Amino acid sequence: MNGPSLPGPHLPGPIDPPARLLMGPGPVSAYPSVLRAMSAPLVGQYDPFMTASMTQTQQLYRQVWGTTNDATVLVDGTSRAGIEAAIVSLVRPGDRVLVPVFGRFGLLLAEIATRAMAEVHTIEVPWGQVFPVSTIEEAVRRVRPTLLALVQGDTSTTMNQPLDEVGALCARYGVLFYSDATASLGGNLFEADAWGLDAATAGLQKCLGGPSGSAPITLSPRAVDVLRSRQRIEAGIREPDDPDASDFVRSNYFDLGMILDYWGPRRLNHHTEATSMLYAARECARVLLAEGRDAVVERHRVAGAAMLAGVRGLGLQVFGDVAHKMHNVVAVEIPDGVPGEEVRAAMLADLGIEIGTSFGPLHGRVWRIGTMGYNAQQDAVLTTLAALEVVLRRFGCSVPPGGGVDAAADVYRGA
Template sequence: MYKELNTSVCTLMTPGPVEVEPRVLRAMCTSILGQFDPEFTELMNQTMEMLRTVFQTKNHWAFPIDGTSRAGIEAVLCSIIEPGDRVLIPIYGRFGHLLTEIAERYGADVANIETDWGQVFDPQVVIQEIRKVKPKIVAMVHGETSTGCMQPLKEIGEACRELDILFVVDAVATIGGTAVKVDEWKIDAAIGGTQKCLSVPSGMAPITFNSRVEAVLLQRKKIERGLTDASEPQNQQARLIRSNYFDLSQLMDYWSPVRLNHHTEATSMLYALREGLRIVLEEGLEARFIRHKLHEKALVQGIQAMGLKIYGDPNCKLPVVTSITIPDGIDGESVRRMLLQDFQIEIASSFGPLKGKIWRIGSMGYSCRKKNVLHVLGALEAVLIRHKVKVCAGDAVQAALDIYQKEE
């Protein structure tokens, strides 16, 4: 016989998933409504409205894709990429490689530029490459959780708009934790995530896109319905959107007043997203961003007071992820195991060239609070002492408390 589910209570300080807001968990227990019940479709409308505010956009289209964050990325890219389209993807961490793989799977001719992990691009370097490559689409990661770095986007977005290039941004790690200014930065399509700064379980991917993207979708929809001029090339079949589930042109009908059935909506997840967004707006965007910066500052001061080094260029640090260089001769996975087993705290390692070289601590959403920061600092210090690392015992928590006393 299987026992009743009773999972451990952990302090999640990874770059995702993070601890879910208790009010979100309560919302998920709400009674199920039919997906076309007027009460439910009104919740859909409210979710769209709140997403526009969080994305800082006046776009009409702002809704979630059912699936994890990657589902949102795939929905946007597969819906606007036609075979042979030139796509420029600058890479400064793991998730630039993910954008590249997805774009290539849908037939894109991808051009990459790369910089060292722990750095970001000077926007002028990207703009110079845009003028050289002349792509249809530029796709970039805003907050690269694999390194803890954040890419400035405003100048790049302005250059793309000037050159009539679509600008797609992976804002999975940043939405709800730091500013994502879709309209001001001239972003044509942005993808967010629920399981990070929104403090909602993984399972939906909020997206938004503007009329420039909509025009591409509607043109492809005409091809699908055979409404294009007969003189067009014979390879129209190759220009169809390859996915049914991720076809934004169909999802637009589902999220419009037409309510054309596309899939069965993930009812409880929509409740969760709506409540998560409501909580974000109740706190206020600017207040929320200030809160994330405060706890980041306390965490960084504590880490440095302990004698550890922050990894990466501090000028481009992602406010919601702090990367720490693992001291020489230390088994990073042993430290993580002890944190989890003895303190019920989970932090993350990294990928690729940084595997075994850094730890990553997320301070996102509901996990981003004083109790958690002090807990992880004290526990990490204790575990490092057990691993014979020379640390400044007692200084980490005191340094964080100094920040809180000055700025709270």
């Protein structure tokens, strides 16, 4: 009988990623303290330290979201896990869902709602624009949806959809209001209570400056009532042959009612919390609040303004309605005759800097350059602009010497 095999030279060594400056649309370089938090020792899921950390994380994210909602928790999974949990838990089969689409991620909301067996209605504006509230109101009057699902910041187009009047509109028509704030939370103003949100979800890997893998979510009391009504069959209050029995949540993992019971005072077992990701999410929120929520938004605003001025200082054009651009990402038109993917590859291979492309009609037409989280700071902005200038020259693009760095530095001097 053969004994256990011994390690050989074919086995890989310990993980050792190359040094990268992640200046794309996300993920971005994490705060060092977040990475340190993830290396902290594990404890049992009902250890007093663990449950206290969960409670602390809830308290921190209430401040991040701008809410007093008790139902403020994490969904274990990427930001898409949070999106799916919100939609499948709030939408019953046959419910009408209205999705205003202004980029790739509005299309994602519509797809997930369709999979939840909703009757999905969409309205669209050209990529690079946002919706006037009057257009959303006309669609709400026409469709009479149960849920309005609206992205705040869509990184595919870099646009930031104004939300401040939408909650009041939804309240007038009795519509639940959900927003995907994956790309925007932390780097752009978000006020869950003041704007009348019933549900909002995000991820850590953009302005919050952490890794992908945990999805903060907040739910209003009205949204919680909807979740609880869908738990009645599981609690035995309804019989399985009840005509309304088909409206129970079709996902076990993404059933927010069950997740809230796990995070609540009864700590009803649902899953084993991803401990290291909880540590990361807690630290992301702690870092943000230690600096100050408004200060972090302002830091992102200045970094975004500097990057915008810098790419223009290189003579490059910017895509979309800049008046509605997110603070934390800019879409740069690829100059005619310049091989966009080769430029990206050279930035990464030769200089260790990652910038992004985009989706759909913008794929190969723009580069997306992010300034978010730990990288929303002057040295990262200036380094990226200097590197872009060098690579553009290599590919025959005539750009003003130092034009990008000088223009960005002027923004910082004036901030």
